[in-house]
Amino acid sequence: MSKKVKVLIIGAAFSGDLHMDGYSRCRDIAEVVAICDKDLSRVKALAERYGLKDYAAYDDYKKAIDEVDCDVVDICLPNFLHHDVAVYAFKKGRHVISEKPLATTVEDAEDMVNAAKAAGKKLYYAEDWVMAPAINKALQFVEEGAIGKPLYIRARECHSGSHSPFAQTIKYCGGGCMVHLGIHPIAFVLGLKNNKWTELVAMTSGGGENNLLHRKMEGEDWSACIIRFEDGTFALLEANYVTVGGMEDVIDIYGDKGCMHIDLTFSSPIKCFSIPGLSYTVEKAEITTGWSRPAVDEKFNLGYVNEIRHFMECILKDEDAMVGLRGIDGYEALKVANLIYKSAREGIRIVNEKK
Ligand SMILES: NC(=O)c1ccc[n+]([C@@H]2O[C@H](COP(=O)([O-])OP(=O)(O)OC[C@H]3O[C@@H](n4cnc5c(N)ncnc54)[C@H](O)[C@@H]3O)[C@@H](O)[C@H]2O)c1
Structure with missing residues (x-):
């Protein structure tokens, strides 16, 4: 090559x-x-x-x-x-x-x-998310012991609705906001815990007429899942399409000696008040007037x-990607997304048979 x-x-x-x-x-x-x-x-x-x-x-x-x-x-x-x-x-x-x-x-x-x-x-x-610089920096601190033993993670991706017409139907999308947005927090926590989860329980809005806001969308527009891992820790994962003001990509990690809050989209060093508005601030922000935190390099910040670059380096060496970025990780994340739907639909707690 x-x-x-x-x-x-x-x-x-x-x-x-x-x-x-x-x-x-x-x-x-x-x-x-x-x-x-x-x-x-x-x-x-x-x-x-x-x-x-x-x-x-x-x-x-x-x-x-x-x-x-x-x-x-x-x-x-x-x-x-x-x-x-x-x-x-x-x-x-x-x-x-x-x-x-x-x-x-x-x-x-x-x-x-x-x-x-x-x-x-x-x-x-x-x-x-696996390559977002802020997440990786935070995880380095966690690794150093900065917050002691991590006990609980809360992670979410939320915004006001996908721009893509294909996100409106289950056939084209695979579900609603949990599979389309929530797949980021799901894959992130599974990567951290090496896919070793033991049980989960979830709730979602019902899709269509049973949604909070997006009645024409077949999939759900609100969803949350509590998942437990083999090491006894928990995560709360959220995804929704009812969040206005721009995309929220937020992760909170709680340990026995501290906590860590990571905000990928609203932690810009620029704070601006504008009467005429800016040309762009952050993904999915409906307006850019008033106070805003415009991203400096959004594509870099989001990973x-x-x-x-990681994929290109792997291909040059004919190697698989790091954990979290391999095909198998996408497969594991999708399996969990679908079990979240099963739990919500049937009102049941799902136990991981394979653990
Ligand atoms: N990682 C992220 O944060 C992130 C963000 C946005 C989208 N995505 C993912 O990226 C994918 C695409 O999303 P998008 O928002 O760019 O989609 P989109 O719907 O905006 O655009 C899809 C493009 O595919 C083209 N297309 C459709 N059918 C085609 C075909 N048969 N042959 C050739 N071209 C065809 C369309 O013309 C369109 O230009 C989705 O899987 C989405 O989940 C990921």
Whole structure:
């Protein structure tokens, strides 16, 4: 393999942009050679935004995977397409990066993990929280013993609703806010605890007419889960679409000698009061007037930049990703998301049989 990883990005909308930003910051080891989206105007706009000139544009993912000389296919498509595109890419001998959640069903996620194994290729799972600098710094302090023995974690991703039309139906999304947003806190705590959970109990709004706010959305717009781990500690995981004012990505860790609060989206060093408003503050903020905490480098803070570099380094060494960013981690997170739904639907406590 040449010294630069050749990348084919499939999906040129929101997450395609997040990943493209990551590639633009590791041009020393990665080169985006092609972009595919069924809407070619998005391909063009994405390339232009990042000054990419020498690339191939496609509107058909199979044709792109067949024709493009690339090492990895980076899937930034709606959830229901991750499985089919990944399996096709593995059959054609490419590594795969998949956005979260890994798939819309546990069966599809397992199939992706198996297809990677059968092809002798790697499946990388794009969980940006694992690479968020603030989280990693905080975990270093925890490791040093700064808060003593960690006992309890509270973690949430919440905002006012997905921009994607595909997030509205269970068939295309795999669920509501827990699978779409809550998959971040789920994957984060599972990574920390090496997937060793023992029991969980959950509640969600009912979807559709039984939602708090989003009555046209098939999946739930509010959800919470309490999960217990083999080491006896607990986590409270939350995801909802009823949070206005911008996206909240918040983690609190309580130990027997201290506590730690991590705020990925509202901890900017800039504090601004604006009557006319700013051009941008933070993801999903409805307004930018009045007081705000505009992000200095949102994509870096949320972990996307480090995540993409990590994947590129792994591919150059033909290695799997670190714990939390492997296909198997995406699979485990999706399994837990689906058990959260089972617990909420049936009003039951779920015990992990495999522990
Ligand atoms: N890690 C994160 O924080 C994060 C943030 C946002 C989105 N995501 C994930 O990224 C994925 C994409 O989300 P998004 O918000 O960018 O989606 P989106 O719905 O905004 O865009 C998806 C893009 O895929 C294209 N597309 C749809 N079907 C296609 C097909 N058959 N062939 C080629 N192109 C096709 C659409 O034209 C569109 O440009 C989702 O899985 C989502 O969960 C992750």
